[in-house]
Structures are given as C-alpha cells and as structure tokens.
Amino acid sequence: MVLREAEQPFVTLELRSDDRQLDVTLRGGKRPATKLREKLVKAYLQKKLPKENGEMIVWARSTLRRRS
Amino acid sequence: MKFPREVRIGLRRILRHKTESFVAISAAVGLDPSNDFVGADLRHVDFGTDDLSYFNFCGADLTGSKLWRAHGLDRVIVDSRTKGWATAAASPASRGGGIRRVVTTSTPIAIRRIAVERHLPVVLAELGQADMKRIAALPPLMGEDGRIGLREALAALFPGQDRTAAMTSFQHLRARIVTAAADARVRLTLEVGDDSCWFAGDEGTAEAAAQFTEAETRNVVRIKQMAVQVGKRSVRYFISYAHADAALKTKLMSLLGQWFDAAKDYVFIPWQDGDILVGSDWHDQIQQAIKVSDLGLLLVSPAFLASQYIPRGDLQHFIAPDPLSRNPDQLAVPVALRGLRFDGSMDMKGLEARQIFLDAAGKAFEERRTGKPRKDFVSELFGKIVQRLDAHFAAPPAAAEPRRRPEIWQRDDLAREPFALAFVPPSGRTGTMNKLDDEAPDGERKDVVQFLLDWAREPNGPSCCALLGSSGIGKTTTSKAFAHRLLRDREADPSLPIPIYLDLRNLGEAAKQEPDLKTILHTVLRRSWQGGATDMPLEAEEVIRLVRQEAAIVIFDGLDEVLVHLSQQGGQVFTRELLRILPPGLWPGRRRPDEPGRPGRIMLTCRTHYFRSLRDQQTHLTLEDRDDVRDTDYRVFILLPFDDDQIRTYLTQTFPDRGVEPILETIKAVHSLGEMAARPYTLSVIARSLPTIERWQMEGRRVTGADLYRHIVQSWLEWDSGKHEFDIDHKQRIMEHVAAALWRSGGRTWTARQMEDWLAGFMDATPEVARHYQGKELDVLKKDLRTATFLVGGGRQPFQFAHLSLHEFFLAGYLLRALSNSRSGDWQMPKPSEGALGFLEQLIASEIERPDLATLAKSWLPFFEEA
Secondary structure (H helix, E strand, C coil), X not given: CEXXXXXXXXXXXXXXXXXXXXXXXXXXXXXXXXXXXXXXXXXXXXXHCCCECCEHHHHHHHHCEECC | CCCCHHHHHHHHHXXXXXXXXXXXXXXXXXXXXXXXXCCCECCCCECCCCECCCCECCCCECCCCECCCCECHHHCECCCCCECHHHHHCCHHHHCCCCCCCCCCCCCCECCHHXXXXXXXXXXXXXXXXXXXXXXXXXXXXXXXXXXXXXXXXXXXXXXXXXXXXHHHHHHHHHHHHHHHHHCCCCEEEEECCXXXXXXXXXXXXXXXXXXXXXXXXXXXXXXXXXXXXXXXXXXXXXXXXXXXXXXXXXXXXXXXXXXXXXXXXEEEEXXXXXXECCCCHHHHHHHHHHHCCEEEEEECHHHHHCCCCCCCHHHHCECCCCCCCCCCCEEEEEECCCCCCXXXXXXXXXXXXXXECCCCCCCCCCCCCHHHHHHHHHHHHHHHHHHHHHHHHCCCHHHCCCCCHHHHHHHHHCCCCCCCCCCCCCCCCCCHHHHHHHHHHCEEEEHHHXXXXXXXXXXXXXXXXXXXXXXXXXXHHHHHHHHHHHHHHHHCCCCCCEEEEEHHHHHHHHHHCCCHHHHHHHHHHHHCCCCCCCCCCCHHHHHHHHHHECCEEEEECHHHHHCCCCHHHHHHHHHHHHCCCCHHHCCCCCCCCCCCECCEEEEEEEHHHCCCHHHHHHHHCHHHCCCCCHHHEEEEEECCCCHHHHHHHHHHHCCCCCHHHHHHHHHHCCCHHHHCCCHHHHHHHHHHHHHHHHHHHCCCCCCHHHHHHHHHHHHHHHCHHHCCCCHHHHHHHHHHHHHHHHHHCCCCECHHHHHHHHHHHHHHCHHHXXXXXXXXXXXXXXXXXXXXXXXXXXXXXEEECCXXXXXXXXXXXXXXXXXXXXXXXXXXXXXXXXXXXXXXXXXXXXXXXXXXXXXXXXXXXXXXXX
16 A cells, blocks of 8 residues: 655655555656666665655655555 | 756656666766665666676665676675575576576675775775774785785784684674775775685776876866867757657668668767657757757657647748758758648648658658668668758858749759758768868868767767867867866766876887887876876776776877877887777777677877878878778867957956957057967967067067067977977077078978978088987988978978968078178078068167177178069
8 A cells, every 4th residue: 555655747656555665656758667767766866865864765754745 | 846857857867768778877867886776676677788897786676687698797796685686697597407607796806906005095094093004004915916815914914813813803894894985985895715805896997097187187278169070070860759659760760770870971979868759848858959969850740740749830940941041950850750641631730741851752651661662761861861961061151152032942842852951062071081181171160179079979989089280279278178078077977988188298208218008108197197186096007998998088198299209110119009008909890799898999189290291190090001990990180270259268368357459459460470379379379478568568668570479489499399309499590491491492381301301401511400419310300390380281281381470580580690690692592571571670670789780781682682
C-alpha cells in the first residue's frame, strides 16, 4: 500500500507503507521507462534533492503528501 | 511540491537519453561513479556491455540485475554489504552448473606509490598523530607493483609487537583508514593478502592532470578570435517528429545515418540534447536547437501536423518561406515521413508542398516500403541535404547579394523539384591538409575555441588536430583558452575529455638530445611546474596512459619552436616521438575491437610558415606518410587576424578607463600601425608601447614612427629570443640585409630556396658574423631565418616581411648603418620608398651624436637609382 506520494512532471514518487522503500515510477518520457532509467532517476534524486539526516526516506516521510 | 529547475532538466535528460547505457546516462547527468552509487538501489538493472571500471557499488543492491556482459568487472568496487553481486555477475550459462565467471573484485588492485602519495596527505589529516606517523612509513617500502611484504609492513607499523597482536592492530588501522578516506572524500584503502599488503583505490591521475593543466592555463585573457577550418565541415543537426512516428523515424534515420557517415565534405553531429518530440514546449525547444544547429529535419506526417502544439503558421518561423532565403534562423527542413494530401483537404499548418521534401515521384518515406525505392528515397534526401548545406555555407552574407525577386523564384519553382532549396552552386571549399593555402580563405569561419570544442566533443572525429597560424597570431593563448574551457565544461559534464596542456618551449636545449617520448614529457612536466602551484605530481607514464586509455586530449603547444633548433631529420624523429603518445593503431577505425580503454586525441600548434613548403608541412605532420598517418587524420584550423571589432574589444579591456577612439587615433596616426594591430601579439606590443609614446609626448619629444617601430622590434626580438639561433644583434642586422637584398631584387617576396641561397652567400661575405656560428648546421640557421618573427609565408606562399612597413623600417636601418660606417656602395639600389626614406630621416634625427649624418645622407641621395 502506498503511504505517501507526490506527482512530478516526469515521475511519481511513492513511499511504501512499510516506510522503508521509496519507489520511483516514470511516465511521459519518449523512451521506454526501463528499470535502468528508474534507478538512475532514483540515484539522481538521491544526489540532488534535499535530505534530512542524510536519508531520502526520512525526507520523503516528512515531505510527500499523505495518501488516505 | 515541485522539483527545482536544475533537477527537472536532469530528469528530462535521463528520460530522453538516446541510449540504454547506464554509464552514458549517469555521465550525462553528472553522477559520480565513485560516490553516487554507494548504497544505491540497482535492482533489476541491465548493465549491457558497459564498462563499469571504478564504479563504487559498496552497499548497493544489485539483486536481479544483469552484469555478466559488462566490462571492467574486476575493477568494480564492492564490499560485503553489496547485495546480489555474485549472481548478477555470473553468466546465465554458468548458473546452470557450468564454470562460473571469475569475479576478482574481492581483491582490489594495488595502486602505485605516486598515487598513494597524492592521496595520503588528505587522508592522514583525518587521522591521529600516531597513525599519521605509522602510515607515512609505508610508501618507502612499496615495490614496483605497489605491494609491501606483510612482515615488513607489520614491523614498520607496530615494532615490537608479536604477529598476532600486530595483525589485530593492523586490522584496526585498516578500518580507521577507511573512515578517514571517506571523510576526506578519497578512495583509498589498505588491503591485505596472505603475505603482502597494498593500497587500493583511485589513482587520481585524471585529477592530477586536470590540476596541472589548470595551473598552466589559468589567467588566460583572450579576445574572441576567428579561425578558418580546413577539411570537412561539421554540421550539427536535430530531428523533430511526432511520438506516433517513432518507429518510422528510427528506420529513416538508420538509413540516412549511413549516408551521413559517408559524406565527403561534412561531418554530421546530432544535437546534444537528442531529438525533439512534438509536445508542449516544442516551440521553445526548436528555437533553442536552431540557435546551435546547422540543420533541422522536421519529419512531417498527419500526426505531426495534427499536433495542437504547432499552431497554424508557426512552422514558418523555422522554415524558409522561399528557396532563396538564407536566413540562418530558418534552417529546418520538412521531410514527408508519411503520405500527405496537398489538395487542400489537410491542414498543412501553413506549409506549402514545395517546402516539403518528397522523392522524385512525389512519394513520402512510408510510401516507399520495399528495399530499393526506400533506399533511393533516402539517397535523394541526402543529396538534397548536401546541396542545401553547400549553398548555405557557400553563400555570401545575405546583405552582399541582392535577393532575387519573388516572381523569379516562383517561376523557377515551377520547373523545380520540390526540395530544390539551393540555387548557389557548391564551391570547392573543402579539402584536406594538402590544399591548405588554396582552401583557407574559403573555409568555415568560427570562433576558434568553439571549433576546438566541437572537435573535442565529436564522437568519431579525427585523432589529431593542428592549429596553425603565423607568428604572434595567438596560438598559445588559444590553446590555453581551449584547455581551460574544457576543464570548466568538464565540471558539468564529466564525460568530456581531460585536456593536458604541455608547452614544448619548456623543452629548450633538451630537444637536441633526440629525447624519447617519456623524456620529452618528463622534461616538459618538470619545467612547466608553475611555482609548485599543484600538489599532485604527474608522471610521464600517467600522461601516456590517460591519452591512450582514458580519452585525454594532449595539447603540444609550440611544435615549431622545438623543430627550429633541429635538422630536418631530427625534427621528423621528434614529431614521430610526440605522436607515439597515441599510436595510429589506436585511432578510430584502426583499433582492435577488444583493445581496452578509450583512446584520446592529440592537438599540435605550429606556425604556418615553419615549413619550407606546403608539401614539407604535410609530409612532416603525417610522418612522411609512414606509420599509416594520413592527412585525413588531421582536423586543421588556421587562426585569422583580428578585425576592427576585436581590436576595439582588446583596447577596451586593456584600457578600461579610457576611450578607445583616441587610442585608435594615436595608433592610426603612426605609419601603418593600424594594420599591424590586427595581430594579437603586435597589438599587445603597440598597447604596451602606448604609455611610452605618451611619456615621450609629455617630455616634449617628437614621437616618430621610427621610435615606435624600434620599440616594437626590440620587444619582438626579446619575446622571440628563445627561438633564435642567431643572437639578437645579428638577427637585426640580417633582417636589415634581407630588406636591402629584397629591395634590390625589385620584389617583396622570396621563395624559400632564394632566401636560403642568400643566407649562404651572406655568411660567406660576412665572416665577422659567420664566425659566431661555425659549429652550427646551415640547415638550422636557414630555419631560424625562415621562422623569424618579422617574416611571414611558407606553404605555397613566398616569404615576405610581415608588413611592408617593417620591410621599410629594416631597409632604413640598413641605410643608416651604411651611412654610419661610410659604406656608400651599400646605397646603390633602386630608390627606396617614401616610407623607408621617412624612417631614415627619423632615424638620422635621433642620432644626436652624429649631426653630420643628415648632410652626408643628402650628398649620397644620387646613389639611388631612379626608377
């Protein structure tokens, strides 16, 4: 079950309810949304996005919208 | 929540990248292989055949990923926290019980002492005093292979401890090094085997090379300068299409790509940001692409035209309204990808049939389904593209040619096939090194650094590049500016090559000892040291490795200034040694496919008139056609002189607090100086002389052209002194004699042979000069004369003074010397020009200790022969 999520122009970020896994789903690209691209997006966001205590999960928990 | 703009751009790049290559995409968005994948989620990723050398996957999850086809696995860094590594790296065949592929990453390879010493200072700074002392004892114990005997190491680190205790301490120390290295953001570990230990991690060679070049090229002040490209012209193109046509577009481009690769006169380079899909920001993207491209292909289909993102009439912004338009903003060419109806039933968004490419039978690409007609379609399209480019590049600026009236082109249009956008026939502009002089004036002109950057980024570009130009034209400044710019650009795009700038002038006399490549590099690296500006030493072997295997671009600046001291054969040997840094066997097209690493490139700078003839230049740079070096292996650029705007820019920057116009007036007021300002170096000398001129003016001295020329000649000789075999006084005297001999011959130019014969005669007739050069080969002296800063020429051009006024100045010097030494016979020559006599008058006036000279000169005037 998705606990929190946020839609971006190109990706959907979802924090799973077990609170351990942040998923990245791609959409709208002109190339196939392969695992390779998904994982690179994740690594890229990990590098670029603000983190809390060095953890993207912690950041996601505090930032993404809670989904009922 | 919205991502910052920078992040959105990066995401778009990942989503739109043309390849499915993990390495290429991560490089494109600046992900650092050594840091950014630590602990990363890489489950189910197919790494294909990528080279993963030095990727750090410590703590990463590779469960379900496909690694077994990838290269460089023995250099991947993993640790005990890495998940799924062994399974991912084993081939499917081996999983069935066959032989497992051996993955040797568990024992990282030893790095050499120089690399350890590069990293140790920063790592040690994170450790305590006791550890610092202990570890510092290790490098001296390292063998050639980087290993240290374990017993020796333990004895040095923990003297007096028994082996068990020492091993325990050793393991703790290794752990502390890991932490310290992580804190220092350096990859360095201390590894241990059965009977030896070694440091592993990043060699840091690339960083050292970058630091070296940074130190060598910082503080370069450069005015944008144009160059002309000799040889193939690069054409940057983009493609725009509708999503529904993706498959058809791929088919078209795979066929067209083969034609692009085979083009005789052009190198086609796809736009760096990939293709442009019709979409919400289509208009902006096309605008942007058009700014930096030479050609755009719009793949037109019903889906393309149906797009709501292309308003009616909008296409006219990008497509020439008539075939004669040379508007540089309208280079997009529509190609009929699928069948279109021109009977008025379709909304063509303002496009007309004649603006769209269809084949000879009026068919679109999709309508040509079978082999031959389809290939013919593409071949015809390619022909038209080349025709269009020829016309575009050959065309004079729009303002220079009156546009033909619309009714004329409409009339012509009736008799023309749909795509005939070009009227101007292609000119014979292109060529290779063997057409240097003929082609240079007509070649493509652009900012020279941009040319060089294009070459550096071009995926299949030639391995060598020669930057040529006459003396003082700015070759050194340009190559430094290029290296500096490449370093800056690499910060944003680490996939770009590392430049290594090497100033061959630093070789000095060592060039005469027939040095081999390593000695050349070693000497230049040591002597280039900018006052200890870098703390990361770089070795000759490392430079060679970077160029051969890590795509670095080595820049050898000032080749002519070494060759001038060598005989012809010695020079050839020297150039061959330089090119050994990247043997032709490693060049694209000749490289064995299984050869490891990515080979880099070589750039050379040299004066155009260093070589006696054009043929000499070609045979020299292609190693006398031996070693499989061809002239087509070179990209050649020739630097052009400054134009008026560049001179103004230079003066504004040099004298920011003053108006440019009064300075220009002062320059123009002095005999012919205005024209000499077109060379960056002479301009800088003039600018430097300005305070002197003004001081002279304040002192109430009459400033003459001769004063300024004397000042300039003196500065030039001093600047040039490293290149001289002749000493400065003799050089000045020889130039005076050359000026007189040329004047007597009635011309302004000499062939190389004439000049050399003259020198031999001069040395025979002037023993007081000749005796200073008795041990020297005449060849070397001849070359010194040919490359004298005051002379230009070479190639097919004869030699002459860089400027007529310089010829006149030296001639006046000759006449004054004759006058002072009472050698009236020297005045027997055709009457000198007004300019020369003007200089002579000024020179005589400045000889205040010889007031008699003026009268004497008057009495000698009849010696001149009237024309």
